[in-house]
Each structure stands twice: as C-alpha cells, then as structure tokens.
Amino acid sequence: MPTATPISRVNDFVIRFANVNGSGSASANEMFARAVMRMGVPVAPRNIFPSNIQGLPTWYEVRVSEAGHMGARGGTDFMVAMNPQTFDKDIAGIEPGGYLFYDSTKPYPASKFRDDITVIGMPLTAICNREYTDPRQRQLFKNIIYIGALTALLDMDVKVVEQLIGEQYKGKDKLIGPNIKALHIGRDYAILNLQCPIGLRLKNADKVGDRIFIEGNNAAALGAVYGGATVCAWYPITPSSSLADAFTRHCAKLRVDPATGQAKYAIIQAEDELASIGMVIGAGWNGARAFTATSGPGISLMQEFIGLSYFAEIPAVIFDVQRAGPSTGMPTRTQQCDVISCAYASHGDTKHVLLFPEDPTESFEFGALAFDLADRLQTPIFVMLDLDIGMNHHLSKPFVWDDAKAYDRGKVMTAEELEAGKEFGRYLDVDGDGIPYRTYPGTHPTKGSFFTRGTSRDRYAKYTEEGAPYVDNMQRLMRKFDTAKDLVPRPLIANSGKPTKYGVIYYGSTAPAMDEAIAMIEGRGHALDRMRIRAFPFHSSVNSFVADHDFVFVVEQNRDAQLRSLIVNECAIDPARLMPILHYDGTPITARFIDKAIGEHLDKLKVKTMKVTS
C-alpha cells in the first residue's frame, strides 16, 4: 500500500503518456483522448514533442475535466511510463497518491519506485512478443494494448474505443480486426491480473454538448477557406506547417470545380519566407486574398516586406503560430513571444494589426475576418496563434458561418467609377478615415493606374522625396491605424461579482487557464475583474479598464511582458500600474501557476491592508 492515500476521482484527473518519438504512440494516445470526449467528458490533450522524427522523448498529456477546465493543469495523476529514457523523471512527476503504469517485462528494483504512489506493472513487451512476430507490429500494437488496459483500469466504456478504431481505419478495413483484438488483449490482461478499476474513473457524462475537437491550425486554415483566400504561399516551419497542409486538404475538398476539376486556389511552397510573403503581397496588390503561415523566425525574415506592405498599403494576412526560439529544440514548445516583433515589424515607423484568437473556434473566425480587415485597411493583418492552440486538439464551440455575409473587399475603385470621372488618388484620404481607394491592375485603359512604391510618393502616387508629403502620408497612416481600433474584435470583459480594485488582462491560449484560475483566486477570498484582449490596436476600453483599477495584472507567455509593453506604449499608461505575470518555460501556462502568482500577490496585499486597519 502506498504511504499517501491513492487519489480517488471521477472524470477529473491528468493522465500523461511518456513515449519514444516515432513509436506510433501519438495516434493511440489521441484515440484515448477522443474516447473520453465521446463519453461526454470534456478533455484537453496536449502533445509535448521534441524537434525530432524518431528516438527522442515525447509526452502526451490528457486532462480530463467534467467541470470543463481545458487549460493545462500541471502535475500528473496517472503516468503511463513507456519510455525508459525518462522513467525516473516521469515517476518523480507523479502527484502524491497518483498511479504509475509501466512495462514490467524487465523487472525494476523496488528503489526505482516511490512509496507514495500506486505502481501497476504489465509485461507489455512479453505480451507483444508472444502475440506478434513482426517487430513493427509488436511496437504498434503495444500502444493499443496499453489503451486496452486503461479501459479496464479506468472503468471506461470499451465500446466507444471499438467504435473509434472502426472510424479510424475506415477504408483500411482489414486493420480494424487486429486493432480491436489488441485492445482486448490489453483489457483482458488487466481485468484478470490487475486491480481494476483504480481510484481514477471515467464515467459517461453529457458535458461535451455540440462542441468539436480540432487543432487551431486546422481551424485557422478553414477560416482562410471561408474568408475567401485564393493564394497561399508558405515555407515549412514548425509549428505552422500543419496550417498550410490543412488549407491544402480543405481546398482539395471544398474548392475544386466539380465540372472541370480546376482549382479555385493556388498554393505555393516557396523557397523561403521572404518569397512567401512576397507572393502574398504580389497577389494582394493584384486583388486576390492571400496569406502565409509561419512562426517567429519566418516573421524575422519577412520584416522588410512587411514594411513595404504597410507603406504601400497592400492587404496581406500572416498567420504566426508562435513558438519559443530560435533555432532547434524549443521550437516545438509554445510561447507568446512574437507580440512586439509583429506589432512593430519592419524598418521605419510601422504599426500592425494583430488578432489574438483564444482557441480553434476563434482561429476560424479570426482566420476568416483577417481577410476582410486586410482588404478594408489595406495593410498586413497578423493572426497570432501559438503552438498550444495550433497543434493541439481543443474542445471548441462548433463553427458558424452567416451565409448572408458578403466579403468586405474594401475601397476598390471600379472601371465604371473611373469612367464616370470619379477622382482617384491612390493615397488620398477622401473619407477622413485614413483609408484611400485603390484600383486593381488592369482596370481601365487610361484612368486609375498608379505606380506602387514604399514612401516616396504624394497623395496621387507621384514620385516625390519632399518632406511635407512624407509627413502628410505618415499622419494619414496613423489615422488609418486609429480607424482599425474600432474594426478589430473588441476585448471581452468579465467583471467580478464584487467591486474590486484589481484587474487582470490576458490573451490567446492563456484563456482556459485564466478561466480556471479565477475560481481558485476567488477561493482565496479575492475579487478580480478580467479583460481578454483580442486585438491590437487596442480599443479605448483597454485604457478605461486600466484606469478603473488600482492595478492590473498582465498574464503572458513570454519573458519580456510584451503585451504589457504595448499597452504602456500605446495607451500611455504608468508601467507601475501593470503587474507582469510571466510564464515562459515552453509549456502551456497553467491555472495553478496563475493562481499562485496572482493569488499570493493579493494575499500579501490583504495582509498589509489588515495591518494598517488594525
């Protein structure tokens, strides 16, 4: 018996699979997560993978939470330790009272284990060697066998897993039988030889509703399809490659003319990120909706072109799936570390529009919206995902599209308007919103053509190096940026039930952890108003939110408090009023982290206040 009481919980625990990269574990582990969802229990899986194809350690963490907490929690209740390389570290990571499941074919000395956990050994290798002769099969079916054992240990509905196997191998039907057999080999062994079930249980529930299970990159790519993107130019880079891959798949299904077999899209895998963004800008200049998908290093390479796009006022959409960097290693870990490099990308005075989706649903919505904004504002629009949103499956609200919606192609002067004598000045602010009219190349034989350059032109796109027209243009670009403040998604505010002097600002993938942390912070007796920022430039409500509180925590997943810097800089706010809460070790931020950082801070303040009053 373990020295700590074994954890006993239903539909509320974290199970972590430790595997070797390239062993085929990912699809089995994902199937487990899906099975939890199918049982009606909210689930949040996270793949923690190395910059490697085969051999290095990889983990797959599944958070089961009937209460619906979808952020990373921290800690492991049940460890499936399949990787000898990380065995000791994996055991050390188990919560007191937790469970260890391991391959007991090769005996380990008792000293390897902890006395405060429940140790469950199953001779997986021996079973596989007995059942299979092909080494590859031994490896692949081992994964399904341990899933089978889990169904018994956690008292799962095995039919759900059987059905998933059927769906997964639909079309390759001869694989269904052997997989189901492997599942039952594992399940039967566990039932006969292990103490089943353990304290952690999965029970059917109805807490998933109509939610869907999808990665943010896939959702963003679908958003690009719905947003009318016709040109995609990209260069492979983790963690954004799957966005371009998903766009390719969606287009093949949704954008091929059934009559002719012709494509209503063009996708180019470019030679580098410079070419990717160049193609996007060329296509945007010529009136197509175009995008690229990249990550931080790609953003760095695109800087010069991004500035051109800003000054020449060419629509472009850039999906930045953020990762820690640079070089290899940490690039397979998540961060929100490109906020400043995107907001002020390029040389000269530049400012850019950023959108911060929190999950796949918003990745889809913002992914589509970005194209309207790019056309309306004639400027690059950044959709700031991160590895956690982009590459992990999230339980999200289903996608919705308004079929009555027409694309906003922005201010484009037509041949008819030119013919009718409407005045055209490419950089003329006719409406006072800083946004000029443009023409597509080839519009009219004698009217509306212009020469596109960076800065050296007047309101009519005529070449000039004079200072006054330059300043005039820069001021107009500022007006345009002001116009953007009311076009981009507004921040969402959730006020505490009680009046409070304190607020918190957060964004992107921090949202689920923050949602969970708020209850923990309130549990400490504190009240906190919340604002989730969804775009830059900041709406005026950001200023008033900060003004309405004594001080505001700004929770971010980077070292340098990048969003906080933007708020200080753009809203002219005293930095002392913004308290940075920073998490940047490459793992997704957790509710426990936020609760500790904010909660302990507020605890101290409370103690102080009491001293003063006593």
Next chain:
Amino acid sequence: MTYLAKPKFHHPELPKNALGYTHRDYEGTVSTLCAGCGHDSITGAIIQACFELSIEPHRVAKISGIGCSSKTPTYFLGNSHGFNSVHGRMPSVLTGANLANRDLIYLGVSGDGDSASIGFGQFAHAIRRGVNMAYIVENNGVYGLTKGQFSATADRGSKSKRGVTNTDNSIDLAAIALQLGATFVARSFSGDKQQLIPIIKAAIAHKGAAFIDVISPCVAFNNHAGSTKSFDFVREHNEAVNRLDFMPSRMPIEIKYEAGTVEVVEQHDGSKLALRKLAADYELNDRTAALGFLQQQAAKGQIVTGLLYVDADAEDLHAHLKTVDVPLNALTEKDLCPGQSALDKINAGLR
C-alpha cells in the same frame, strides 16, 4: 532634363497600331537615369515592342525590384500598374501577382545586383516554377545607385572604376536560366534595338518563364577599360569619386551587324564590346547544346547574344496548379465560400 515634365503634344500623323494607339501611349515619365544610360535604350525597346504588339497598355503589370534598372518601369507604359518592390524580390511579387490574375501580361524588370546577388534565389525559383512572364535583367555588371561596386555578373579579372580587380567568378544568368528550365532564354545588348525589340516581343508572346539578359553598359560607373561590360578604362576617373555627380552627356548606344559575324563595337565613349551574332544553323530548342555553346564562347571572351533557347510548347505555373480559367481575383464569395451547410458536415466530422 529630368526636371522637365514630358510634353504631351505629338505629331498628328504619328503611326498608330491595331488598337489605334501611337508610340506615345506606351511611354511613361521622363527618365531620371544618367544621360546615355543603356537602360533608357531598353525602355525604348520595351515601348516599341508593346506598341508593335498592339498590347493594351493597362493590361500589363510591370514589376521591379530595387536599383537603376528597377526604376525604369516608371519610364514606360504610363497607363500600366507598376510596382517598385523590394531589392531582389521582384520574382516573388510577380509570382503572387500572376497567381492572382492570369489574364495580365507580366513584365519583370530587374538588374544584375537585384537578380544575381540579393535576389539570386528568387530569380532561380520563379524560373523553376515556370511563371508566365517576361523577365528582363538590365545587366551592367555594376551597382549604379550605390556608386560602382562590382555585381555578381562582373567577370573575374575585370576591373572596377576604382581599379579593384574582381577575383570572384561571374554568374551568367542566361546560362543559369537555361539550367533552371526557363522555356525562353535570350541575351541581347541595349545598343542593339534591332535585335532586342523582336526578342522582347517574342518573350511577351511566350507562355512560360521567358528570361532576357540584356547587357546594358553603365555610363557612370562601368565605362572604363578593364571592365568586361565596357572596354574603355580611363584611369583618371578611378580617382574621381568626388565628381560622381557629373555625368557625360551622350546619346544611347546603337550598333548594327550582319548575321554570323563577330563585331567589335566601339561605343561612343570609346569602350568596346565584342558581340557575336549566332550562326544561322544554331539549334534553338537544344538546352544542353545552348549551355555548351555559351560556355565555349565565354571562354573565348565573347558574349553570345540572340535568342538562345525556346520551348514553343511550354506550360506555365497555372497549368501545373490546374487553376481555373477565371482570374482568382475575380472569384467572389459565391465561388469561394462553402457556406454553413458544408460547415455543418465539417462540425459533425469533428465530434
């Protein structure tokens, strides 16, 4: 006279083309390049080629990078949209523009710094992809706007205006284009309009990646003996770095020669250029033979000009991608957005 606006009046009986346009309808603003610059002759050749082809001027998109050559799109086709993009990146911008609207004519204008150095990669990949375009490099072997540094097309052993000998091997863009699979490759000389105009016309008419390397001497920085882009080398100019704003006023270079002969052209400033007209039995559709011929002649110090290779049945990038016949920029939400019904199915598949 670059500060003067170009006069609009013209002779009432200027010849008109099939569309009723005169030569003047294909002009742009007055050139701001040095008087006598070879690039202005290329501009003239482009104007003449488009006039003779009876192209609607506004149906051309002229795209360039950065440099003297990349300034020239302002000086021709004033009714076309132009794009002075980023140094070395014309090919990607042109590729994107071409993807957006397959119905326009794409004229890419670049220089040897733009295409052989900073943009060598983009040059290569646009050619590889078979983008339907006429890609013209105005090649003077030197960086003009930054005052006379060697470019990557300067031959090994040639001397800069400042007297520095180039020790790097040169890049022959026409040879590289051949190797990369360009389906139309030519080289010409800015002073030889008779040869250049038909080449430009043929390149515009070509469906696929058409590449033209046009040797275009720089009268300001590569106009001395010791340079392989210009034979006259005037030693005292090497020292004249502080007089760089003083430009000799010269007429553009013009030469004529007979087929099958090598001509040594003495330019009006005294520099010389050895030009070899291709032999009458030269095989136009043999890529490997063309490459061999280029290298043999280069070893002899000769510059091969003319149409070097053409694949009359070339396919372009749109054919490879099987894109719709309608320009992608003309598609609307009706064509592009699958709507809620498709989304319902997608949602159902994600549960």
